[in-house]
Amino acid sequence: MHHLTSFTPFCPIMQSTSPFPFANLSSELVLLIFAHAARPTFVKTGDNEQQNPYASALSLCRVSKIVRRTVLPELLRTILLPEYNNVTAFVRTLRMQQAFALQENDLRFDYGGRVDRIWFGQICEPPPQAPVHSNFASSTTSELDVDFRLLAPVLLSAPSLALDFESLWLLYGCLESAWNSHIHMNDSECAPPPWRTNNLTLVGEFNRWRPLTSTAEGSAFLASISRLSFLSPTKAETHLLPTYDPCFDDLEHRKYPLPEWMTNVPWDSFKRLRTVSLALPRIVLTVAAKTSLGEENVDVELLTLFDPPHSAYWEPKDISAYTESGEGRIVSVGVRAKLGDSPIQFSVSFDWEEAWARGLLK
Numbered sequence: 001m002h003h004l005t006s007f008t009p010f011c012p013i014m015q016s017t018s019p020f021p022f023a024n025l026s027s028e029l030v031l032l033i034f035a036h037a038a039r040p041t042f043v044k045t046g047d048n049e050q051q052n053p054y055a056s057a058l059s060l061c062r063v064s065k066i067v068r069r070t071v072l073p074e075l076l077r078t079i080l081l082p083e084y085n086n087v088t089a090f091v092r093t094l095r096m097q098q099a100f101a102l103q104e105n106d107l108r109f110d111y112g113g114r115v116d117r118i119w120f121g122q123i124c125e126p127p128p129q130a131p132v133h134s135n136f137a138s139s140t141t142s143e144l145d146v147d148f149r150l151l152a153p154v155l156l157s158a159p160s161l162a163l164d165f166e167s168l169w170l171l172y173g174c175l176e177s178a179w180n181s182h183i184h185m186n187d188s189e190c191a192p193p194p195w196r197t198n199n200l201t202l203v204g205e206f207n208r209w210r211p212l213t214s215t216a217e218g219s220a221f222l223a224s225i226s227r228l229s230f231l232s233p234t235k236a237e238t239h240l241l242p243t244y245d246p247c248f249d250d251l252e253h254r255k256y257p258l259p260e261w262m263t264n265v266p267w268d269s270f271k272r273l274r275t276v277s278l279a280l281p282r283i284v285l286t287v288a289a290k291t292s293l294g295e296e297n298v299d300v301e302l303l304t305l306f307d308p309p310h311s312a313y314w315e316p317k318d319i320s321a322y323t324e325s326g327e328g329r330i331v332s333v334g335v336r337a338k339l340g341d342s343p344i345q346f347s348v349s350f351d352w353e354e355a356w357a358r359g360l361l362k
């Protein structure tokens with residue numbers, strides 16, 4: 001725990017090798033230090049490539065019940081669920097918490113309202129279960145991997161939700177579950193909707209809106225979103241420059257229209273939309289980057305439009321037109337990317353998850 005070295009001024013006689021007298025600190029201070037140490041590290045570099053970002057928090061949770069209670073909020077603030085097994089593990093935790101709550105166990109902890117941001121990677125819907133013999137039915141029902149009644153209150157309580165298009169089934173499932181119980185408990189027509197999602201980030205190239213726009217809960221959900229971001233495509237078209245070129249004209253380079261798929265977004269469903277952002281599909285790379293294939297920080301331009309389209313019929317203009325008129329703003333963000341080269345095509349795939357977790361994609 002290298003954080004503690006900065007506290008040595010408190011005890012100047014101590015030799016740098018002797019253990020830090022932790023017990024001399026007030027318990028409030030100790031808990032603050034634990035909370036700080038528990039903050040997840042989302043920067044993946046070299047050695048911690050495979051490391052779980054929550055590793056410190058998870059080991060601190062084993063120190064004592066009080067420490068666990070202190071560090072859990074840090075762990076829950078940003079939840080990353082990159083793969084199917086991460087989602088099922090998370091749902092198992094929620095199921096365990098449900099049991100703890102019933103038993104009034106000391107380990108119970110209410111996750112509701114603790115999660116600010118939640119990310120779902122590419123999580124494909126499992127194929128429907130083959131019809132089972134009634135003899136086996138009991139064993140399969142208890143193994144339901146994703147229980148929407150448990151997942152919905154957590155997923156929908158996060159103000160910021162990011163998910164891959166492949167994972168939209170999780171959102172539909174949660175919305176349906178929350179909406180149905182909401183209607184049961186509804187006492188006034190103007191009860192707030194059963195979600196707190198404001199910022200919605202969609203990742204990937206898939207563009208199918210019907211499942212959301214065709215249901216009451218899906219439409220109500222879209223209507224309540226105020227910031228919408230698109231992180232697609234994941235593979236970028238590249239323009240290679242021989243070296244850094246000071247004469248490279250940004251404006252000229254941005255004289256191309258917004259991507260075609262944007263016209264398929266049901267803009268009229270977004271009643272409260274204030275900004276829409278997207279990662280611009282054209283990436284400029286220098287040959288220097290190209291020759292060192294592997295992992296690089298690649299500059300991606302994010303365009304934010306302050307006056308998003310309001311009707312289904314909308315004609316996208318050139319990107320330069322939005323920036324010149326002040327309707328849009330571009331920021332450049334360094335995103336970790338894997339560069340690949342085949343004889344036919346040069347490709348880039350971005351680690352959007354890391355960039356999102358680090359808060360670069362605002």
Ligand SMILES: *[C@@H]1O[C@H](CO)[C@@H](O)[C@H](O)[C@H]1NC(C)=O
Pocket residue numbers: 051052053080081082083085086
């Ligand atoms: C997701 O699950 C894998 C394998 O079970 C694990 O190695 C990884 O650390 C998990 N990731 C997160 C962010 O929890």
Ligand SMILES: *[C@@H]1O[C@H](CO)[C@@H](O)[C@H](O)[C@H]1NC(C)=O
Pocket residue numbers: 183186187188189
């Ligand atoms: C909510 O409850 C009111 C009466 O309290 C009822 O008129 C209304 O239809 C209910 N709304 C829904 C969506 O069920």
Ligand SMILES: *[C@@H]1O[C@H](CO)[C@@H](O)[C@H](O)[C@H]1NC(C)=O
Pocket residue numbers: 116117159160198199227362
């Ligand atoms: C939602 O987006 C806005 C603007 O991009 C940002 O300032 C805010 O922090 C985001 N909220 C969360 C919970 O990430």
